[in-house]
Amino acid sequence: MRYKKDIVVLKFGGTSVGDIEKIKRVADRVIRSKNEGKSVVVVVSAMGDTTDKLIGLAGEIASNPSRREMDMLVSTGECVSGSLLAMAIQEKGYKSVSLTGGQAGIVTDELYSNAKILNIRTERILKELRRDRIVIVAGFQGVDTGGNITTLGRGGSDTTAVALATALKAKYCEIYTDVEGVYSADPNMVEEAKKLESISYDEMLELASSGAKVIHLRAVEFAKKNNVILHIRSSFNDNEGTWVMDDFKKDVRMERPVITGVTYDVGEAKVSIFGLEDKPGIAADLFGRLAEKNINVDLIVQNVSEKNIAAISFTIRTEDVPLAKKVLKKMKNVRTEIDTEIAKVSIIGAGMQSNPGVAAKMFKILAEKDINIEMISTSPIRISCVIKENRIKEAVKALHAGFELA
């Protein structure tokens, strides 16, 4: 039976439910959506640093605890915030029920701590919505086909929300966070930064992977694939946030700016290797070894210098540097340099696909500020440059102004 009323999914992160007062405020927010005539499903994360505290307890017991037991342990955090939120809603005179991931019908594979959602059995949620209840679902978790509790990994609550919105054919999925939406640049860095009314999935994907922390990459991918409209907004006021969707492009494409935003990331390090033999398989061997150790490589630049001796540079997460050093030590006859004092600045915009010269303009703006570009990487809707970390603020401000984003 198709559910008749409009369903909306609201997701609140750990800071939004960080203490009892905040949970009461979330209850008010949820009730306002209910009073707009919607059927409301809410996804919650664990309160504040609960998850980290539980992980800390496990760390006192075992250096490498079983992932199944870790999931059993940390999944309790979302059940606590979920039941407290249901109580807060009931206290204000509305009907509500909280469900674990398993009770909500979220079935995953058995990859504990990093499980993927296989399907969602929506019967229970729909039954509760028909009884006019506000349904709270513990985020970040599910059960495998054997009934064991699994978790979806960091950022999993975003994924839970989008997956539920898909399964329930929700009108939209709201991601409540501690900022007002997605900005043309980090407002802490660029005063003139402005909130974006709407962006496409691809732009949001590039933003999420280039340092904007408002929503988890995986959830955006899921939303894009299933065409779930996202609304990223503040949990502290009722202002409109940023809508993420593709439909608006059909008619307003020409009026959209070429560039949507400027982002940056200071969490990467640049690794350079000199004196590599320039023959097939050398790079594959190197990146194969890094992948074995689960080290994610971002930008890669290779060039032959002289006498068929190649130099290769790439960036990795700063926290992976110690592990990368171990891998590199095993390589013979090469010289390596690691620079952690770098930053990546990116411009993002679906409009650049049909506007040549965007890259040239970016390089010119940086050159005018005498900022040296060490590496470059591009996608159809993004251009990233690696520069010295101490120049990052200047670069972001210059690009924001240069592309007239204010």
Place this chain on the structure above:
Amino acid sequence: MRYKKDIVVLKFGGTSVGDIEKIKRVADRVIRSKNEGKSVVVVVSAMGDTTDKLIGLAGEIASNPSRREMDMLVSTGECVSGSLLAMAIQEKGYKSVSLTGGQAGIVTDELYSNAKILNIRTERILKELRRDRIVIVAGFQGVDTGGNITTLGRGGSDTTAVALATALKAKYCEIYTDVEGVYSADPNMVEEAKKLESISYDEMLELASSGAKVIHLRAVEFAKKNNVILHIRSSFNDNEGTWVMDDFKKDVRMERPVITGVTYDVGEAKVSIFGLEDKPGIAADLFGRLAEKNINVDLIVQNVSEKNIAAISFTIRTEDVPLAKKVLKKMKNVRTEIDTEIAKVSIIGAGMQSNPGVAAKMFKILAEKDINIEMISTSPIRISCVIKENRIKEAVKALHAGFELA
């Protein structure tokens, strides 16, 4: 398929798993049982005061939170201690898995916060035991037939353990606690008190209901009904504790002492009502009103004084006094007195059934100490006297010595 190996169920309370170091010690204890060749199922309570803290959080949100949501909330405590214990066991090189009440197949009715176990589907536990795993089960909880989480009420972990022992046809069920077993009197009060090697279910029932806190009454009733052998022992050493069973009585009955132990309870208050009309239905009306408010009445004494005017006295839990006062206010033309400075001292022993004169001896011992008896209540294997609270220590010591329990 009938399981071949001997199964034992071990239950550890909240103080036994109060912190990480204690959980590691419980892991050692569990592994010793495993190394004796047994298949081990462990039931755990929540760590220390976790349950009270969660109840406190709910109290900040709602004065009378929904019981379903309370169960969702507090049931997380046992999942945390269970998964941590499984990790601790694994860290020592043994296979283990932790299960929620629902995963362990514990199905209850829908009376949230005070649910009764309907049946236990043992397939999952037996499957894990066959894989040679030590199975940890979160105590105090189950699921109703709709898949909602329920809790069994205070003392519920004891009930979980005994119910599992029944369903799994366990050889015995060990209740680990912070004392060495069941004593002939409280060792803190009577130096000569000695640990009892074994007692009957009925004696344990009377002890549990007369103030001995080693195991919950409901669990003893369950054990008696299903003939589950209990072993109440310390979680801090390997000493034998006290066995609770009936079989031993068959041959050693004649050598057992008439009295097994002396217990006391200072948590009751005495309510006296004077000037009641002595006609049918008066007492029924009074106790009906108290029952409506969920006030448990223990001892009751009624006597007609003069001119068909009756006086009635009864004891209730001290914490119920405020509520009882409200009920009594509604009674007209009577005078009430409430005395919270009373204590109940009891002697318990299956042997007294066939030994007349035990009551007389008890009264004589108290009289010799000039201790006034205010109320008396008896069962086939127990005699209780209500006395002034400030004489309780003297009374317990005198009875312990007088019945030669040392």
